[in-house]
Amino acid sequence: MSQKRVAIGIDLGGTNAKVGVVDGDGQVVAFDSGATNPERGPQVLVAEVVMLIDRVLEGVGLTRADVIGVGLGTPGPLSARTGTVIKAANLPGWVQVPLRMLFARALDLPVVLDNDANVAAYGEWWVGAGREWGDLVLLTLGTGVGGGVVLDGKVVQGHFENAAELGHMIVMPGGLPCNCGQRGCLEQYASAAAVARRVMSAIKDGETSSLAEAVARGEELDALAVEKAARAGDALSLSIWDEACYYLAVACVNIQHAFNPACVVLGGGMAGAGEFLLERVRGHFEGLKWHLHRDYPEILPAQLGYRAGVIGAAGYAWREQA
Amino acid sequence: MSQKRVAIGIDLGGTNAKVGVVDGDGQVVAFDSGATNPERGPQVLVAEVVMLIDRVLEGVGLTRADVIGVGLGTPGPLSARTGTVIKAANLPGWVQVPLRMLFARALDLPVVLDNDANVAAYGEWWVGAGREWGDLVLLTLGTGVGGGVVLDGKVVQGHFENAAELGHMIVMPGGLPCNCGQRGCLEQYASAAAVARRVMSAIKDGETSSLAEAVARGEELDALAVEKAARAGDALSLSIWDEACYYLAVACVNIQHAFNPACVVLGGGMAGAGEFLLERVRGHFEGLKWHLHRDYPEILPAQLGYRAGVIGAAGYAWREQA
Numbered sequence: 001m002s003q004k005r006v007a008i009g010i011d012l013g014g015t016n017a018k019v020g021v022v023d024g025d026g027q028v029v030a031f032d033s034g035a036t037n038p039e040r041g042p043q044v045l046v047a048e049v050v051m052l053i054d055r056v057l058e059g060v061g062l063t064r065a066d067v068i069g070v071g072l073g074t075p076g077p078l079s080a081r082t083g084t085v086i087k088a089a090n091l092p093g094w095v096q097v098p099l100r101m102l103f104a105r106a107l108d109l110p111v112v113l114d115n116d117a118n119v120a121a122y123g124e125w126w127v128g129a130g131r132e133w134g135d136l137v138l139l140t141l142g143t144g145v146g147g148g149v150v151l152d153g154k155v156v157q158g159h160f161e162n163a164a165e166l167g168h169m170i171v172m173p174g175g176l177p178c179n180c181g182q183r184g185c186l187e188q189y190a191s192a193a194a195v196a197r198r199v200m201s202a203i204k205d206g207e208t209s210s211l212a213e214a215v216a217r218g219e220e221l222d223a224l225a226v227e228k229a230a231r232a233g234d235a236l237s238l239s240i241w242d243e244a245c246y247y248l249a250v251a252c253v254n255i256q257h258a259f260n261p262a263c264v265v266l267g268g269g270m271a272g273a274g275e276f277l278l279e280r281v282r283g284h285f286e287g288l289k290w291h292l293h294r295d296y297p298e299i300l301p302a303q304l305g306y307r308a309g310v311i312g313a314a315g316y317a318w319r320e321q322a
Numbered sequence: 323m324s325q326k327r328v329a330i331g332i333d334l335g336g337t338n339a340k341v342g343v344v345d346g347d348g349q350v351v352a353f354d355s356g357a358t359n360p361e362r363g364p365q366v367l368v369a370e371v372v373m374l375i376d377r378v379l380e381g382v383g384l385t386r387a388d389v390i391g392v393g394l395g396t397p398g399p400l401s402a403r404t405g406t407v408i409k410a411a412n413l414p415g416w417v418q419v420p421l422r423m424l425f426a427r428a429l430d431l432p433v434v435l436d437n438d439a440n441v442a443a444y445g446e447w448w449v450g451a452g453r454e455w456g457d458l459v460l461l462t463l464g465t466g467v468g469g470g471v472v473l474d475g476k477v478v479q480g481h482f483e484n485a486a487e488l489g490h491m492i493v494m495p496g497g498l499p500c501n502c503g504q505r506g507c508l509e510q511y512a513s514a515a516a517v518a519r520r521v522m523s524a525i526k527d528g529e530t531s532s533l534a535e536a537v538a539r540g541e542e543l544d545a546l547a548v549e550k551a552a553r554a555g556d557a558l559s560l561s562i563w564d565e566a567c568y569y570l571a572v573a574c575v576n577i578q579h580a581f582n583p584a585c586v587v588l589g590g591g592m593a594g595a596g597e598f599l600l601e602r603v604r605g606h607f608e609g610l611k612w613h614l615h616r617d618y619p620e621i622l623p624a625q626l627g628y629r630a631g632v633i634g635a636a637g638y639a640w641r642e643q644a
Contacts, residue, residue: 253490
């Protein structure tokens, strides 16, 4: 029988669940992911994920008896306090689902829950880009821009449990309209989806670009296509890419003056561009920042990639033990 | 001999020190202020303030033996951790002054120190506008725009001890230049000094205003003059006043998504305008805010006025006891 003590981290997406078995040092002992069918309801999804967990544990010779607890990251909005998914945009029909209780009952283990950006931020703070610092702010550049803030080792939750919605900071008053009802939100300029959308829209408005032919064929561009075109010298792609970096730098200045963290970490799909993104953000930040104090955060790449969520979620479970 | 236990709060300005004797419920038992001569150096200033403290205590029949500790709010930048004033813009020649130690030695009492906006925020949280809430964000509208953030009863300090410099959030990229080296800082639009400066500058540029005659006479306008002219229907004054309120509302949106506090409290000289300020800020906030969640902070007036600093500073001393 194994003496190994582990936590389970679950990262729940719209069509897919990732499960990690994580030790107390944040090392991933085992990892797997599987398709889920959230449209069949929470009970079915919980059963699917529990089967996945048992399979992953079995693969490394462990059982639920070796597990100290479970952490769960899901898309928001949710209440970490009550363990309830309030309404999930990509979990159709899920309203006020007591997901923590459902998992706790199914597994007979303590479960803790938070939104996906917060658990990823906690993971990066625990064993990733922020592990040498006391605090960090994470921005994830994907469909939207997610945010998570860890100060003194604690995730900032906010009075309404909705802190760190940093993608909806207004970086350009009166700017591009956002689905959220505001104008000029960071995520309208700097999400992977926004970058692709803005290039397609400019091409449809008649701007020349090496991507025009693909758009004319009806192809949906993504941020990677824009990045590639920008690297190859397409002026339109480069200009929109650079503008994304500029507004990320504006956000970094505002994050500096709000939270004054040691570092701002960029993650999510678009951060896969590496220095092609980071160098530009740092360059704009250099031009935008104040001269009063040397209290600038480092702007760093995320380190945990697609496993940030399960590591961070498991970290929540370990933290509950401490 | 008195059984009363009290804390001393000190609010140190450029030419003046306020001292409050504050009980454990945040009630001010005695208060006084006096001129100081910071240009004569820290030792002299400490001696002046200690005399003021002894006089204030004596006036209510107390002695230093009744004092549990001392809290000190001073202009930044400073290090609360080390108790050092790093460099004070309005305390000329003060560089790396170990003010906490100087006061602790002179009074033989425990002393705790933080910047003026942070202690004011703590005061408003403890017994002022935020006393029924777990958290608040304070914006003080004076020469600049100061900020303080209290989450779960703790003042957010930041990795570099420079969090909540909310007056330097960029609310308009590429906007008005700020002394700090950035452009488009909140305090270039919404501080009392900025409102007065902008009206004077517009008048000098030839705009018509009921204040034009005073400016032509060489008078220095202040925010109160602008407020009065705006209330009386001066279009220029009203437009610049309203723009200040608009950018305050942009800041409130960004504060909402960063800290997600229960309330944003407006204090400082310009907040003396009351509803003439608050109503406009709330109106713009209504138009700017998102529709995704009902997680809006209340926008409230500060309640402690010129005594916020001494109450909050004394609150720090009480907190150290707890």
